[in-house]
Amino acid sequence: MAQTIEPVLYIDPQAQRPAGFCGVCGGELYSPGLICIRCQRDKA
Numbered sequence: 001m002a003q004t005i006e007p008v009l010y011i012d013p014q015a016q017r018p019a020g021f022c023g024v025c026g027g028e029l030y031s032p033g034l035i036c037i038r039c040q041r042d043k044a
């Protein structure tokens with residue numbers, strides 16, 4: 001019987017749905033903060 005350790009303290013940004021898209025590079029934005037995963041900029 002295999003045990004699966006759930007990474008409860010680790011939030012994988014790719015497991016979430018993007019809250020929007022970056023106006024600079026078109027990368028995905030995730031809340032909270034809406035920081036672009038590509039260029040690390042916020043939407044403004």
Ligand SMILES: [Zn+2]
Nearest residue numbers: 022025036039
């Ligand atoms: Zn960007």
